[in-house]
Amino acid sequence: MSDSKFAQQGMSFRESVEHMVDHAIGIMGLDAGMGNAMKVCQSVVQVSFPVEINGKAEIFTGWRATHSDHRLPSKGGIRYAPIVDQDEVEALAALMTYKCAIVDVPFGGSKGGLVIDPKKYERHHLEAITRRFARELINKGYLSPSQNVPAPDMGTGPQEMGWMVDTYKQMFPNDINYMGALTGKPVEHGGVRGRNEATGRGVQYALRELFRHPEEIKRAGLSGSLSGKRVIVQGLGNVGYHAAHFLETEDDCLITTIIERDGAIINEDGLNVGAVRQHIVESGGVKGFPGAEYLEDGIKALERECDILIPAALEGVITTENAPRIQASLIAEAANGPITFEADRILRERGVEIIPDAYCNAGGVIVSYFEWIRNLNHVRFGRLDKRFHEARGQHVIDAIEQATDTKVPEHIVKELARGADEFDLVRSGLDDSMRLALQEIIRTRNTNPKIDDYRMAAYVIAIEKVSRHYRDIGF
Known part of the structure; x- marks a missing residue:
């Protein structure tokens, strides 16, 4: 949603983020100079360039904003959307700074956007546009393994990241770290398994961790485990699909409602998320999905x-x-800024608990961090020690069987004698990061009498970490 549309409902997305920051700064008693330095977007570039489409030149406009480079590289996705604008990009860049700090990923915050509806272009045209956009960003210093590392966002995916990283390689053929210039790439071109699902998986891990704290879910009037909980998902894109799919298949949640562009489908006994996704692919929307009530609005x-x-x-x-x-x-805010500043206040007054976007959808940048490390190390996770741990597991099994004169069941053998591969390690790292971050958010909320919600606890944590860096290192 563009700022102009947002403004019709109250303050803009950027203003909303800044108000949250101001509130956190007030709670912390941070001096005004430090607060202003943290809020300002350090740099932003606008590019406009022509690309020949079907014999005619079309002009495309895009932006890349760096909110903070207190840690390098600055990190954040690139979105393709017809409604993206500079204010939105700057707001998202700021959110990335705080997001990285909350989950302890050592990056600054950045974001990019291109005004385009990717559905209107054929693949080869989209490739030409993407490669040209990448060249513009590279020439202006907004795309490199050490300074600014983009990733997928709304409207982009592994395909676009693959084109961009290949463009970087062509421009810098001697940079052996070229694969680290972007994350979210195809696995065959330097990506890691688990990155595509990472944001949705992170939402699942966030909910799992919250439900490990009975006193916290009691605030929302809930109890027990995730099993059987009724869930409504708005948006079945990459993030919404994976979050809903994992909650349905691994945590036994009931996905009772799915909302898409053309309407919503409802089944209180639970929808099959995989089947709904396939229906959307085949028909372009949720309308007509069998066994569900359809709601046009x-x-x-x-x-x-x-x-x-x-x-x-x-x-x-x-x-x-x-x-x-x-x-x-x-x-659980799987999207960025789905709740306006004014609406957030209304919901909190009504007792609705909110897992904030700055934490809840951080799974993507966490796994992007892992991918970036892998690219710079030039070795896949698990390659050096996978077989070692398999052999050690087998020794443990042999010792148990010799000591007890009993055969260890086959299913236990498979688990003990299996070394972790890259996918296992990526998931483990994501789970650990989401768990520790939420534990810190809960602890901050419960120990600071001025904080009464998870969002403000998350912002206070982020601003404390970033301001500490400014104090220790200098502006």
Whole structure:
């Protein structure tokens, strides 16, 4: 959603982020100079360039913003959307700074965007546009393994990242670290297994960790485990699909409602997320999905009763207009800025608990960090010690069998004698990062009497870490 549309519902996305930061700064008693230095976007570049499409030149405009380079490289996705603008890019860059700090990823914050509807272009045209955009960013110092590392965002994916990293390689053929110039690449071209699902998987891990704290889920009027919890998901793109799929298949949640561009489908007994995704691919929307009630005004489905609401699409879908009617007990912000600043206040006053976007959807940047490390190390995770741990596991099994004169069951043998591969290690690192970050957020909320929600706890943590760097190292 563009700032102009956002403004019709209250303050803009950028203003919303800045208000959160101001509130956190006030709670911390940070001096005004430090606060202003942290809020300002350090640099932003706008590029406009022509690309020949079907014999005619089309002009494309894009941006790349660096909010902070207190840690290098600066990190953040590139989105392709017809409604992207500079203010949105700058707001998202700021959010990336705080997001990286919250989950202890040593990056600064950056973001990029190109005004384009990728669905309107054939593959070879999209490749030409993407490669030209990459060249513009590279020439201006906004794309490199050491300074600024983009990743996928809305409207982009491994394909676009692959084109961009190949463009960088062509321009710098002697840079042996060229693969680290972008993350979210195809696995065959330097990516890591698990990156494509990382943000959605991170949402699942965030919810799992929250449900390990009975006193915390009690705040939302919930109890027990994730099993059987009724979930509404808005947006079945990459993030929403993976979050919903994993919650359904691994945690036994009931995905009762799925909201898409053309409406919503509802089944209180639970929807098959994989089947819904396939239906969308084949038909272009959720309408007509068998065994479900169809609601043409999909946005109204946000107001249906559920345990957990997962907005996983655009900014500003929950506003002052519909916030009073939201019936979810818990909201997990899989998208960036799905709740406006004013709506957030209404929901909190009504007792709705919110897992904030700055933490909840950080899975993507966490696994991007792992991919970047892998690219710079030039060796896949697990290559050096996988067989060693398999052999050690087998020795343990042999020792047990000799000591007990009993055969160890085959399913236990398979687990003990299996060394972790790259996929296992990526998942483990993501799980650990999400768990530790939420534990710190909960601890901060419960020990600071001025904080009464997870969002402000997360911002206080982020600003404390970034301001500490400024104090210790200098501006």
